[in-house]
Amino acid sequence: MERAVGNSDFRIHDFATWRTRARFLLHTGVAPAEAIWEDSESSEQDLFANLAVTQTEQPDAAADTQQWLISAEFLRLAETVSCHRDPMRWSLLYRVLWRLTRGGEKHLLKLSTDNDIRRLQGMAKQISRDLHKMHAFVRFQKTGDCAETGREQFVAWFEPDHFIVRFAAPFFRKRFTSMDWSILTPDECMHWRGSKLSFTDGVPREQAPSGGELDDLWRTYYRSIFNPSRLKLQAMQSEMPKKYWKNLPEAELIEELTAEANNRRDAMITRQAVEPKPRPKNAYLESLGEGAGAGVEDERSL
Amino acid sequence: MDQDQKLSILADAAKYDASCASSGAKRRDSRSGAGVGSAGGAGICHSYTPDGRCVSLLKVLLTNVCLYDCHYCINRRSSEVQRARFTPEEVVDLTLSFYKRNYIEGLFLSSGIVRSADYTMEMVIEVARQLRDVHDFRGYIHLKTIPEASQELIELAGKYADRISINIELPSQEGLDRFAPEKNLERTQDAMGGIRQRIVEGRSERKAGRAASTRTARGRQAPAVYANGQSTQMIVGADRSDDAAILQRADHLYRGYELRRVYYSAFSPIPSSSTILPSKAPPLVREHRLYQADWLLRFYGFDVGELTAADSLDGGHLDLDIDPKLAWALRHRQLFPIDLNRADRESLLRVPGLGVRSVQRILQLRRWQAVRYEDLRKLRVSLEKVLPFVIVADHHPARQGLDDENLRARFAPPPEQLEFDFGRHNAAAGAALHHAPQATELKQARVSAHSGEL
Numbered sequence: 001m002e003r004a005v006g007n008s009d010f011r012i013h014d015f016a017t018w019r020t021r022a023r024f025l026l027h028t029g030v031a032p033a034e035a036i037w038e039d040s041e042s043s044e045q046d047l048f049a050n051l052a053v054t055q056t057e058q059p060d061a062a063a064d065t066q067q068w069l070i071s072a073e074f075l076r077l078a079e080t081v082s083c084h085r086d087p088m089r090w091s092l093l094y095r096v097l098w099r100l101t102r103g104g105e106k107h108l109l110k111l112s113t114d115n116d117i118r119r120l121q122g123m124a125k126q127i128s129r130d131l132h133k134m135h136a137f138v139r140f141q142k143t144g145d146c147a148e149t150g151r152e153q154f155v156a157w158f159e160p161d162h163f164i165v166r167f168a169a170p171f172f173r174k175r176f177t178s179m180d181w182s183i184l185t186p187d188e189c190m191h192w193r194g195s196k197l198s199f200t201d202g203v204p205r206e207q208a209p210s211g212g213e214l215d216d217l218w219r220t221y222y223r224s225i226f227n228p229s230r231l232k233l234q235a236m237q238s239e240m241p242k243k244y245w246k247n248l249p250e251a252e253l254i255e256e257l258t259a260e261a262n263n264r265r266d267a268m269i270t271r272q273a274v275e276p277k278p279r280p281k282n283a284y285l286e287s288l289g290e291g292a293g294a295g296v297e298d299e300r301s302l
Numbered sequence: 303m304d305q306d307q308k309l310s311i312l313a314d315a316a317k318y319d320a321s322c323a324s325s326g327a328k329r330r331d332s333r334s335g336a337g338v339g340s341a342g343g344a345g346i347c348h349s350y351t352p353d354g355r356c357v358s359l360l361k362v363l364l365t366n367v368c369l370y371d372c373h374y375c376i377n378r379r380s381s382e383v384q385r386a387r388f389t390p391e392e393v394v395d396l397t398l399s400f401y402k403r404n405y406i407e408g409l410f411l412s413s414g415i416v417r418s419a420d421y422t423m424e425m426v427i428e429v430a431r432q433l434r435d436v437h438d439f440r441g442y443i444h445l446k447t448i449p450e451a452s453q454e455l456i457e458l459a460g461k462y463a464d465r466i467s468i469n470i471e472l473p474s475q476e477g478l479d480r481f482a483p484e485k486n487l488e489r490t491q492d493a494m495g496g497i498r499q500r501i502v503e504g505r506s507e508r509k510a511g512r513a514a515s516t517r518t519a520r521g522r523q524a525p526a527v528y529a530n531g532q533s534t535q536m537i538v539g540a541d542r543s544d545d546a547a548i549l550q551r552a553d554h555l556y557r558g559y560e561l562r563r564v565y566y567s568a569f570s571p572i573p574s575s576s577t578i579l580p581s582k583a584p585p586l587v588r589e590h591r592l593y594q595a596d597w598l599l600r601f602y603g604f605d606v607g608e609l610t611a612a613d614s615l616d617g618g619h620l621d622l623d624i625d626p627k628l629a630w631a632l633r634h635r636q637l638f639p640i641d642l643n644r645a646d647r648e649s650l651l652r653v654p655g656l657g658v659r660s661v662q663r664i665l666q667l668r669r670w671q672a673v674r675y676e677d678l679r680k681l682r683v684s685l686e687k688v689l690p691f692v693i694v695a696d697h698h699p700a701r702q703g704l705d706d707e708n709l710r711a712r713f714a715p716p717p718e719q720l721e722f723d724f725g726r727h728n729a730a731a732g733a734a735l736h737h738a739p740q741a742t743e744l745k746q747a748r749v750s751a752h753s754g755e756l
């Protein structure tokens with residue numbers, strides 16, 4: 001007999017271990033209600049400590065001969081959802097896997113109103129949003145140039161909602177291939193030095209540098225591109241929720257820009273309008289033809 | 303003048319251009335170790351300003367000195383703003399520095415017209431040329447071109463830029479005569495035709511290239527011609543054009559010029575405004591309704607005439623209180639209710655409150671089971687909007703509900719809510735405001751601020 005709980009081998013920490021385990025359980029015919037999945041990150045061990053043991057060691061011979069075809073669509077979905085921070089994801093994934101195979105519900109993934117599928121799709125959506133936000137909101141700071149290679153070196157700090165660092169890696173690797181960079185997060189850090197990605201343990205915020213040398217210029221841009229006549233704070237916050245602000249250099253301007261927006265707009269509206277200037281002498285403008293510029297004169301005579 | 307001051311003037315001068323899309327570029331990266339950056343796919347919004355707009359590109363003018371006198375524009379020659387000018391090297395440097403810090407997807411460069419259209423175009427192109435040829439930059443470049451520039455220069459711009467655009471500004475020559483006296487509708491459309499030509503040629507060159515040499519294992523290289531799309535912008539509310547005229551112009555451009563996107567920009571108060579401009583800016587909700595209508599034209603199979611029909615409440619204008627699809631449905635109640643378990647895709651797309659994604663899901667679902675009230679709830683569609691117009695297995699709307707005189711009133715918000723947060727969009731969707739929609743994007747139901755589930 002094996003216990004799924006209490007044996008560290010069965011604490012699931014990534015997609016690969018889940019997959020191996022799930023394949024075994026499926027083949028041995030352990031129903032979802034009987035399988036216990038423990039996430040390596042959560043400390044719910046006590047909760048399960050007294051639960052019954054889950055399955056037999058000897059695979060059921062009859063079941064084992066059956067080859068279960070798992071769609072690529074499900075595997076992709078499962079891999080995505082495996083990054084989620086919800087410790088229940090492993091058992092949910094197994095339940096869906098079971099239903100797709102032994103449960104005979106081959107078309108289950110198409111039923112977007114099924115409760116399990118809704119939950120899975122909801123989680124997948126959260127992952128994809130988290131990923132998207134990581135691609136968007138990581139801010140590199142230059143820390144120097146490598147003495148040997150001459151390559152520019154950058155560091156960033158980011159706090160993803162889910163375990164997506166490795167998922168996010170290809171984007172950064174393909175885009176910033178020619179620089180050396182590290183992205184530090186509380187879960188895991190990744191480093192690129194030109195030929196290979198490497199991963200190290202997560203670090204606390206203090207280990208990341210703060211205050212990049214270009215932040216001021218970036219804030220100047222942010223301030224100038226904002227249009228005070230069109231304040232729409234909610235639209236902004238739904239795309240860039242407050243939780244991200246502390247790691248975005250430009251976010252410190254939000255309060256100030258918002259507070260002064262209406263005054264700036266009103267000042268623009270009440271300011272005296274300017275009369276059109278007559279057309280200057282310019283060969284190019286003249287080449288545009290008779291009509292061009294005439295409108296001004298017409299208006300002024302009105 | 304230092305870099306910081308120039309940036310503040312020349313970004314301020316560029317902010318009235320609504321376009322910020324960085325999507326739809328030819329896919330490429332620098333994984334081989336050569337070059338800087340990557341592009342392709344949906345594009346990324348790297349930040350949002352408190353006006354709800356996304357910051358995706360470094361959007362600046364090369365100079366805000368301008369010979370023209372477009373009355374809605376802060377940079378017109380009569381305006382009393384402070385003027386500045388970047389050198390091409392300065393813009394190149396800023397773009398690369400911002401890009402390497404992951405602030406931006408690339409550059410959106412435009413310019414006031416100095417000396418002549420060709421002279422200005424040459425300067426703008428020089429920036430793109432340096433980025434591509436000197437620095438092997440593979441990020442996104444959008445160049446604004448001047449319709450009066452020579453065709454060779456427009457072609458050259460297309461060689462370097464992923465997107466080129468010319469602003470049509472106003473839907474009629476009459477409006478241009480009054481508000482942008484140097485501009486000419488015909489010249490603008492001719493230039494758009496030239497760009498279209500370049501894009502089509504580029505596409506077939508790429509196809510031929512792809513056939514000749516298969517992609518190397520070393521990643522996706524930079525293409526020989528970047529241009530892959532054009533877009534334009536129309537100013538709303540400056541001239542007297544009604545929504546029908548604006549949408550007709552947009553439709554004409556979509557059909558004839560391979561436009562990816564028409565942007566609608568409610569003219570907004572500017573410092574140093576012109577005496578010729580109306581003193582009152584149009585309600586922002588008008589712009590929003592135009593975007594919704596635009597979406598219906600492109601992805602829902604509607605015709606302009608259906609959306610701004612003469613029998614609508616507002617003649618040539620869209621109803622400001624309710625979305626254009628709902629307004630259309632209320633004018634065509636005899637076509638409803640629609641049976642969600644039987645109707646074809648086209649009909650489903652016409653149901654108020656059902657977006658492209660929901661329709662997709664319903665079609666999938668009903669292959670396996672009857673669609674019921676509970677399913678609609680779980681699909682998170684607006685039940686209030688959908689229910690009066692549909693039949694599902696366990697719901698049949700009372701006919702008198704559909705015929706109710708007051709049905710419209712149930713949807714129209716009380717007036718004070720109108721200005722409030724109409725730009726709300728699907729917050730859960732990963733994608734960003736103003737993205738030009740790609741087919742795949744729509745499939746994934748990434749919803750832009752200007753679309754929403756209609």
Ligand code: SF4
Binds near residue numbers: 369413
């Ligand atoms: S051409 Fe017209 S719209 Fe463009 S910068 Fe000059 S004044 Fe402004």
